[in-house]
Amino acid sequence: MSFDNSLSFKEKEADRPTILPPAVRRKIFLYLALLTLPLALSDPNGGVIGIPISFFLKNKLNLNAHELAYFHLLSAIPLYMSFVFGFIRDSWSPFEIRDRGYFMIFGAIGGALYAFFAFIPVSYLSLLVAVTLLTTASLFIGSSLNGLASTIGQQHAMSGQISAVLNTFGSLPIAASLLIGGHLSDALEHLNVDQAHRNLFLLGAGALVSVAFYGAWKPGFVFANIHEERSKSRPLDDVRRLVRHGPIYPALTIWLLWNFAPGSLTPLQYHLQNALHGEDFRWGEWNAIFTVSFIPAFMAYGVLCRRIALATLLRWGTVIAVPQFIPLLMVHSVMGALLAAIPMGLMGGIATAAYFDLIIRSCPRGLQGTTLMMSGALYFVASRFGDLLGAGIYDRFGGFGVCVIVITIVYALILPTLALVPKNLIDYADGEAPDG
Numbered sequence: 001m002s003f004d005n006s007l008s009f010k011e012k013e014a015d016r017p018t019i020l021p022p023a024v025r026r027k028i029f030l031y032l033a034l035l036t037l038p039l040a041l042s043d044p045n046g047g048v049i050g051i052p053i054s055f056f057l058k059n060k061l062n063l064n065a066h067e068l069a070y071f072h073l074l075s076a077i078p079l080y081m082s083f084v085f086g087f088i089r090d091s092w093s094p095f096e097i098r099d100r101g102y103f104m105i106f107g108a109i110g111g112a113l114y115a116f117f118a119f120i121p122v123s124y125l126s127l128l129v130a131v132t133l134l135t136t137a138s139l140f141i142g143s144s145l146n147g148l149a150s151t152i153g154q155q156h157a158m159s160g161q162i163s164a165v166l167n168t169f170g171s172l173p174i175a176a177s178l179l180i181g182g183h184l185s186d187a188l189e190h191l192n193v194d195q196a197h198r199n200l201f202l203l204g205a206g207a208l209v210s211v212a213f214y215g216a217w218k219p220g221f222v223f224a225n226i227h228e229e230r231s232k233s234r235p236l237d238d239v240r241r242l243v244r245h246g247p248i249y250p251a252l253t254i255w256l257l258w259n260f261a262p263g264s265l266t267p268l269q270y271h272l273q274n275a276l277h278g279e280d281f282r283w284g285e286w287n288a289i290f291t292v293s294f295i296p297a298f299m300a301y302g303v304l305c306r307r308i309a310l311a312t313l314l315r316w317g318t319v320i321a322v323p324q325f326i327p328l329l330m331v332h333s334v335m336g337a338l339l340a341a342i343p344m345g346l347m348g349g350i351a352t353a354a355y356f357d358l359i360i361r362s363c364p365r366g367l368q369g370t371t372l373m374m375s376g377a378l379y380f381v382a383s384r385f386g387d388l389l390g391a392g393i394y395d396r397f398g399g400f401g402v403c404v405i406v407i408t409i410v411y412a413l414i415l416p417t418l419a420l421v422p423k424n425l426i427d428y429a430d431g432e433a434p435d436g
Contacts, residue, residue, distance in 0.1 A: 017154065017155055017156055017157035018155070018156055018157075019156065019157060019431055020156050020158070020225060024221050024225065025156075025158060025161065027219070027221040027222075028152060028221060028222055028225075029161065029162075029165045031219060031221075031222050032145070032148075032149055032162070032165055032166065032169075033165055033168075033169040034214075035103075035145055035211070035214060036145070036166065036169045036170055036173070037169065037172075037173060038207040038208065038210045038211050038214075039138065039141060039142060039145065039207075039211065040170065040172075040173030040174065040177070041173060041203075041204075041207040042110065042114070042134075042138065042204045042207035042208045042211075043138060044075075044130070044131045044134040044135055044138065044204070045072075045075070045076060045079065045131070045135060046174065046177060049200065049203065049204045049207075050177070052200055053127065053131065053200070054068065054072075056127075056196065056197065056200070057071060057124075057127065060122070060196065060197075061122070061123075061124060061127075063124070071124070071127075071128060074128060074132070075128055075131040075132050075135065076135070076380065077132065078132065078135045078136045078139055079135065079139070079376070079377065079380045080377055080380060080381060081377065082139055082142075082143070082373040082374070082376040082377035082380075083370055083373045083374040083376075083377050084373075085136075085139040085140055085142075085143040085369075085373055086143040086146070086147065086367075086369035086370035086371070086372060086373030086374065087235075087238075087239075087367075087369070087370045087373075088140070088143070089102060089140070089143040089144050089147050089369035089370075089373075090147065090238070090366060090367050090368070090369045090370050091235055091238070097218075098144075098148075099144040099145070099147060099148040099215075100215045100216070100217075100218060100223075101215070102140050102141060102143070102144035102215070103141060103144060103211050103212065103214055103215025104212050104215035104216060105140075105212075106137045106138075106140040106141050106211075107141060107208050107209060107210070107211030107212030107213075107214070107215060108208075108209065108212040109137050110134060110137035110138060110141070110204075110208035110211070111205045111206070111207075111208040111209035111211075111212060112205075113130070113133050113134055113137060114134065114201045114202070114204040114205035114208060115201070115202065115205040117129075117130040117134075117201055118197065118198045118200075118201035118202050118205065119198065121194070122194060122197045130201075134204070137208070138208075139373070141208075141211060142373070142376070143369045143372070143373045144369065146166075146368070146369060146372035146373060146376075147368045147369030147372060148226075149162050149165075149166055149360075149372075150162070150359075150360045150363050150368035150369075150371070150372050151226060151229065151368050152222075152225070152226060153360045153361075154360065154361070154363065154365070154368070155225075155226060155227065156225065157428075157430060157431055157432060158430050158431065159357050159360040159361050159430065160301065160302070160305025160306070160310065160313075160353070160354075160357045160429070160430040161302050161305060161306070161430055162357075162360060163301070163305075163353045163354075163356040163357040163360060164298050164299065164301045164302030164305065164353055165302070166356070167294070167298045167349075167352060167353050167356060168295055168298040168299060168302075171291050171292070171294055171295055171298070172295070174291050175288045175291040175292045178284045178285075178287050178288040178291065179284065179285075179288050229365050229366040229368075238366075238367060241364060241367070242364060242367055242370060242371070245362075245364040245367075246422070247361075247362040247421070247422050247425055248359075248362045248363070248364070248371055248374075249420075250362075250417055250418075250420035250421045251355075251358045251359045251361075251362040251421065252359070252374065252375060252378055253417055253420075254355055254358065254414050254417050254418070254421075255355055255359060255375050255378055255379070255382075256378050256382045257410055257411065257413055257414050257417065258321075258351065258352070258355055258411070258414065259378070259379050259382040259383050259386070260382045260383070260385070260386040260410055261325075261383070261386050261390075261407050261410065261411075262386045262387070262389040262390035262393060262403060262406050262407060262410065263325075263386075263387075263390030263391075263393060263394060263400065263403025263404065263406065263407055264325065264386070264387075264390065264403075264407060265383065265386075265387040265390070266387050266390065266391045266394075267387075267390045267391055267393070267394035267400055267403050268286075268328075268400065268403075269283050270394065270400075271328075271394075271400035272286060272334060272337055275399075275400065276331075276332070276333060276334045276336075276337055277334065278334035278337070282334050282338070285338060286337060286338055286341050289338055289341040289342060289345070290341040290344060290345045291345065292345065293341060293342045293343075293344065293345020293346050293349075294345045294346070294348060294349040294352065295345075295349070296346065296349065297345070297346050297347075297348070297349020297350050297352075297353070298349050298352070298353050300349070300350070301313070301349065301350055301353035301354065301357075302353075304350075305353075305357065305429060305430040306429055306430045306431050307429060308429055309426065309427055309428055309429050310354065310357055310358065310361070310425075310426040310427075310428070310429070311421075311423070311426040311427050313350060313354045313357075314351075314354045314355075314358065314418055314421070314426060315415075315418060316350070317350035317351035317353075317354045318351055318354075318411075318414050318415055318418065319415070320347050320350060320351065321347055321348050321350070321351035321411060321414075322408060322411045322412050322414075322415070323347070323408060324344050324347045324348050324407075324411065325344065325403075325404045325407050325408065326404060326408065327340040327343055327344055328340055328344075328400065328404060329401060329404055356375075358421065358425075358426065359371065359372065359375050360372075361425050361426070362425065389406075390403050390406070390407075393406060
């Protein structure tokens with residue numbers, strides 16, 4: 001297949017980025033950060049809401065492991081189609097106010113859905129329908145957030161700082177959910193089924209309604225600094241433009257390899273519990289520590305990306321990240337594994353932020369939401385199939401060591417893939433205008 005890279009570069013020549021004052025940039029970062037928090041809180045597939053739902057299905061409805069896995073598989077169908085929501089965002093502007101319209105409409109719809117299902121009798125089917133519909137509403141909001149953030153990043157040469165902010169404030173609620181979600185589930189255990197279900201869903205309703213109110217706000221420091229890029233072409237022409245936009249292919253390939261990681265989920269959980277004799281709650285602790293440990297690296301990236309070209313950050317971030325899982329081969333206790341999670345998170349932070357930065361820079365103009373949501377869909381596909389392969393390797397070879405070797409090989413494949421990234425996309429730092 002031949003790619004047409006010229007469109008992206010012509011667009012950049014015709015639409016040179018402008019550099020915003022530091023005070024304005026900080027306000028924009030705060031605006032985006034505050035928007036990520038209620039979205040993470042209300043996420044029915046994770047977050048503070050999602051984890052209690054899983055425990056609820058297991059403990060209140062007595063689902064076995066296979067039934068619970070099947071529930072997650074079915075309810076996640078919208079996630080595999082995330083790019084569709086991004087394409088709708090790029091093609092349709094509700095009330096002619098673009099992303100704020102999505103925040104208002106789907107924040108209100110999501111809040112109403114949460115409130116409605118809070119008073120529906122609890123069953124497997126009712127929860128499946130609820131989670132699927134709520135996931136759909138959340139994806140519309142998420143596509144708008146990602147599209148807005150990437151548009152700002154491109155138009156003002158601050159994609160690296162945007163990446164640092166979204167990754168940092170996206171990680172905080174995830175880490176909190178791994179700790180708080182379990183405690184919230186324990187608290188709900190003392191209530192009857194209907195009362196526990198109602199309290200949980202009303203919490204989600206409040207979070208999404210706050211998003212709707214957030215959308216009604218139009219801060220000038222954000223929206224006065226964005227110019228319209230919505231395509232006037234037919235949707236089919238936009239699809240062709242996306243397919244022919246060469247820079248997205250290496251960026252998404254790198255993202256796929258980074259998230260494939262065979263053995264990093266189920267096999268690691270079994271390794272902690274079976275080989276290292278850890279209790280169930282240790283798995284949540286390990287993931288919380290691992291997630292939090294990315295944050296200092298994300299924050300460092302926000303500083304480094306303004307001083308160092310993305311090409312250098314990609315190269316050295318990958319070199320540091322390739323042996324990320326090797327520390328687990330050197331520990332022989334649960335406490336050792338918990339401590340190993342700290343350097344492992346630090347090792348992956350620069351790479352994660354750099355890869356997300358690259359995806360933002362690679363977006364075709366006017367199709368940022370589609371591209372960012374494609375990366376989201378790719379994340380779920382890669383992680384689920386990587387987990388399936390890793391489980392097969394773990395069962396066949398009877399140990400986690402082989403999984404670590406395979407993960408390291410997969411990560412190493414990112415290095416030659418970096419050579420496919422267009423040089424004029426990465427040979428400059430944040431705050432610098434690209435040279436054509």
